[in-house]
Amino acid sequence: MINSVINYFDLFEMPRTFQVDAAELESRYKQLQAAWHPDRFTGADDSKRLQALQKTSLVNDAYVTLKSPLKRAAHLLALQGVDAEEHNQAHFGADFLHRQMILREQLEALGEQEDMAGLDAMKAEVSSATNAALVEFESLYGQGQFSEAKQRYNRLQFLYKLLDEIDAVEENLLDY
Amino acid sequence: MALLSISEPGQSKPPAHAVRKRAVGIDLGTTNSLVAVANEGHAHTLCDHAGHCLVPSVVHFAQDGAVIVGDAARNRGTNDAANTISSVKRLMGRGIADIDYDLPYEIVPDPRGGMPLVRTIAGDKSPVEISAQILRELVSRAETELGGPIDGAVITVPAYFDEAQRQATKDAARLAGINVLRLLGEPTAAAVAYGLDRKKEETVIIYDLGGGTFDVSLMRLEQGVFKVLATGGDAALGGDDIDRLVGQWILEQAGIEEPLSYSRRNALAAVARDAKHTLTEAGNAEITFEHWSGTLGRQEFDGIVDAIIDRTIKACRRVLRDARMTVGEISDVVMVGGSTRTPRVRERVAEFFGSPVHTEIDPDKVVAIGAALQADVLAGNKYGDEILLLDVIPLSLGIETMGGLMEKIIPRNTTIPVARAQQFTTYKDGQTAMSLHVMQGERELVADCRSLARFELKGIPPMVAGAAVIEVMFQVDADGLMEVQAKELSTGISSSVVIKPSYGLAEKDIERMITDSFAAAASDKAARALQESRVEAQRIIEALESALAADGRQLLDESEYAALTDGMEKLARLIDSDDADAIHAAAEALNEASLVFAGRRMDSQIKTALTGHKIQEYD
Numbered sequence: 001m002i003n004s005v006i007n008y009f010d011l012f013e014m015p016r017t018f019q020v021d022a023a024e025l026e027s028r029y030k031q032l033q034a035a036w037h038p039d040r041f042t043g044a045d046d047s048k049r050l051q052a053l054q055k056t057s058l059v060n061d062a063y064v065t066l067k068s069p070l071k072r073a074a075h076l077l078a079l080q081g082v083d084a085e086e087h088n089q090a091h092f093g094a095d096f097l098h099r100q101m102i103l104r105e106q107l108e109a110l111g112e113q114e115d116m117a118g119l120d121a122m123k124a125e126v127s128s129a130t131n132a133a134l135v136e137f138e139s140l141y142g143q144g145q146f147s148e149a150k151q152r153y154n155r156l157q158f159l160y161k162l163l164d165e166i167d168a169v170e171e172n173l174l175d176y
Numbered sequence: 177m178a179l180l181s182i183s184e185p186g187q188s189k190p191p192a193h194a195v196r197k198r199a200v201g202i203d204l205g206t207t208n209s210l211v212a213v214a215n216e217g218h219a220h221t222l223c224d225h226a227g228h229c230l231v232p233s234v235v236h237f238a239q240d241g242a243v244i245v246g247d248a249a250r251n252r253g254t255n256d257a258a259n260t261i262s263s264v265k266r267l268m269g270r271g272i273a274d275i276d277y278d279l280p281y282e283i284v285p286d287p288r289g290g291m292p293l294v295r296t297i298a299g300d301k302s303p304v305e306i307s308a309q310i311l312r313e314l315v316s317r318a319e320t321e322l323g324g325p326i327d328g329a330v331i332t333v334p335a336y337f338d339e340a341q342r343q344a345t346k347d348a349a350r351l352a353g354i355n356v357l358r359l360l361g362e363p364t365a366a367a368v369a370y371g372l373d374r375k376k377e378e379t380v381i382i383y384d385l386g387g388g389t390f391d392v393s394l395m396r397l398e399q400g401v402f403k404v405l406a407t408g409g410d411a412a413l414g415g416d417d418i419d420r421l422v423g424q425w426i427l428e429q430a431g432i433e434e435p436l437s438y439s440r441r442n443a444l445a446a447v448a449r450d451a452k453h454t455l456t457e458a459g460n461a462e463i464t465f466e467h468w469s470g471t472l473g474r475q476e477f478d479g480i481v482d483a484i485i486d487r488t489i490k491a492c493r494r495v496l497r498d499a500r501m502t503v504g505e506i507s508d509v510v511m512v513g514g515s516t517r518t519p520r521v522r523e524r525v526a527e528f529f530g531s532p533v534h535t536e537i538d539p540d541k542v543v544a545i546g547a548a549l550q551a552d553v554l555a556g557n558k559y560g561d562e563i564l565l566l567d568v569i570p571l572s573l574g575i576e577t578m579g580g581l582m583e584k585i586i587p588r589n590t591t592i593p594v595a596r597a598q599q600f601t602t603y604k605d606g607q608t609a610m611s612l613h614v615m616q617g618e619r620e621l622v623a624d625c626r627s628l629a630r631f632e633l634k635g636i637p638p639m640v641a642g643a644a645v646i647e648v649m650f651q652v653d654a655d656g657l658m659e660v661q662a663k664e665l666s667t668g669i670s671s672s673v674v675i676k677p678s679y680g681l682a683e684k685d686i687e688r689m690i691t692d693s694f695a696a697a698a699s700d701k702a703a704r705a706l707q708e709s710r711v712e713a714q715r716i717i718e719a720l721e722s723a724l725a726a727d728g729r730q731l732l733d734e735s736e737y738a739a740l741t742d743g744m745e746k747l748a749r750l751i752d753s754d755d756a757d758a759i760h761a762a763a764e765a766l767n768e769a770s771l772v773f774a775g776r777r778m779d780s781q782i783k784t785a786l787t788g789h790k791i792q793e794y795d
Binding site: 030058 | 555
């Protein structure tokens with residue numbers, strides 16, 4: 001990437017770690033919004049107002065990034081100069097991809113059978129795999145093994161997407 | 177006016193404080209609009225001399241070029257529906273293809289694209305121009321009340337309003353000469369009106385069932401920060417549907433076959449609406465329509481309403497799900513919109529959320545009141561416990577990619593302001609231009625989303641395919657309005673372009689409209705003069721009537737008394753004419769003729785005062 005990465009942890013004056021104190025994140029966010037929101041500058045000149053707009057846009061983006069474990073992981077990798085989005089199939093490991101394929105077929109079947117209990121069980125399974133990958137990411141990143149950490153991140157992308165898909169199937173069945 | 181000055185001594189208002197900014201809140205509604213003003217943390221809506229606070233969102237274009245807004249315009253609708261524009265809010269930021277329902281007036285496509293135009297006797301009018309007329313009426317009401325030009329306004333928009341609709345609203349405000357402090361979500365305004373922002377931690381549902389629209393919003397309030405977490409609803413569901421279902425029930429009972437003529441349908445809707453209003457308090461409503469009479473009981477009515485409520489509850493479920501929350505986590509439910517007066521609605525909503533609902537503030541006024549409170553803060557009149565209102569975009573913003581797919585760049589419910597960039601590349605060797613299509617919507621296919629703008633980025637240096645890097649930056653401000661900027665990054669020579677969506681008006685359109693409005697100012701002025709002379713005439717008649725009733729017989733002889741009542745009748749007949757000069761002349765003449773009477777009343781009151789009697793003894 002050509003753009004230099006803005007360090008959101010610095011912006012929020014929080015330590016650059018995978019674990020983030022949710023209460024502290026909320027309170028920093030509110031402080032920054034309170035200081036910079038364009039509503040605070042309704043009477044100010046154009047350049048002040050533009051600055052407020054840009055600053056709050058950045059704060060909002062930072063907040064969303066730091067709040068989501070997946071986005072936070074990508075941001076941590078980016079801060080190490082690792083492009084988290086660049087990957088190839090071999091990188092995931094054959095077992096992982098095979099397992100993903102089976103899970104997707106299973107999801108499709110559960111949807112067709114309208115098996116809510118089966119969906120719940122699958123959701124629990126995928127959630128626990130997600131949590132395990134998050135723990136691994138944190139540990140690998142902490143040890144400076146960024147290439148390995150990136151692989152866990154890419155797996156997490158799969159897992160989060162699958163969780164969304166389970167939700168979508170569930171939603172369809174509930175006929176919302 | 178001589179008579180008034182006797183009957184109401186010393187009631188002139190003290191002048192407004194010089195440093196205080198005149199800021200108002202405006203609820204620009206589909207059916208009705210309101211303007212409110214706040215002072216010291218209390219807000220009230222501004223009403224006309226007859227005590228009407230709701231201004232019907234109706235604009236009438238008269239043959240003589242006059243533009244009439246509000247109650248008077250709505251009354252014209254019965255005879256001249258084609259030139260009487262109602263529900264213009266539904267046209268704002270919409271294309272002609274979106275208008276798939278019948279309107280009592282004609283719309284035509286705008287040759288330049290964008291919103292359709294309304295064909296009136298005064299020419300083709302854009303929805304923005306028509307909305308500006310409503311805004312002018314509200315502003316003039318506020319200026320009369322506040323004693324001078326207003327400095328700024330907070331205007332509310334539905335939470336689901338997309339970028340094009342918000343832009344159209346802001347353009348209308350600009351056309352009406354209003355300095356917009358903020359476009360504020362209607363649910364946010366309602367929550368502010370109830371002071372929920374001052375509570376520590378709240379999760380609130382705003383349930384807004386109006387005449388023709390239903391909106392539900394889930395908001396999170398935490399220590400001064402207000403955030404809309406999810407919104408939903410139905411843009412074609414409201415009190416009018418209840419009227420329609422009651423109307424159908426009447427037709428079934430009466431054995432009347434559809435279709436009905438336009439005027440019979442209107443009469444049926446009015447009868448149905450009356451029955452609905454009666455059932456707000458009473459257990460039964462007696463109904464007469466044409467040859468048929470009957471009774472609609474509460475239970476049967478509740479059954480009819482349930483069909484509508486079921487659909488609203490479904491939308492509530494969806495919003496809870498979007499926000500990943502449960503009913504148990506909701507701490508307050510605020511009712512907005514006239515249709516929430518229906519007891520069954522309150523009952524079912526309270527039942528669904530398992531908690532009582534807020535109905536303490538008039539559900540028609542609550543949005544305008546909240547807007548006024550926020551306007552007071554933003555204008556800088558109120559310091560200290562300021563609240564910060566954070567909004568979200570209701571629909572995802574994205575760009576068309578190869579194969580007619582929509583690539584989302586900012587997902588819906590993202591807190592604004594927000595800026596996101598996405599990078600694209602060229603797909604052909606030597607490609608020097610790239611066409612970008614900006615979309616809003618949730619669907620995968622471009623064809624199912626709303627097109628906001630198309631623009632072309634030119635001057636990309638010729639390179640092999642995939643070498644050029646085009647960064648497209650979306651910037652959405654606190655009002656939900658967007659700007660898109662595109663840059664070519666790889667060469668360092670950045671070619672950039674800033675666009676505003678095509679549904680909003682181009683700068684030169686706004687300029688043209690402002691020029692036009694100056695040209696139209698003469699006829700507007702005539703219309704205003706007519707309206708003012710009517711109001712003045714009405715005031716004279718009312719004052720004279722009450723004075724005559726009080727002591728006319730004691731103070732005037734038979735012929736003097738008759739002269740005044742004749743003059744009154746003559747003026748009353750003229751009020752309905754369109755001749756401002758004649759009304760004004762007759763009003764002046766009557767005022768002149770009443771001077772003798774006024775003098776005698778003065779004398780009589782002085783005598784009374786001197787002899788220690790009270791005026792009431794002569795009544």
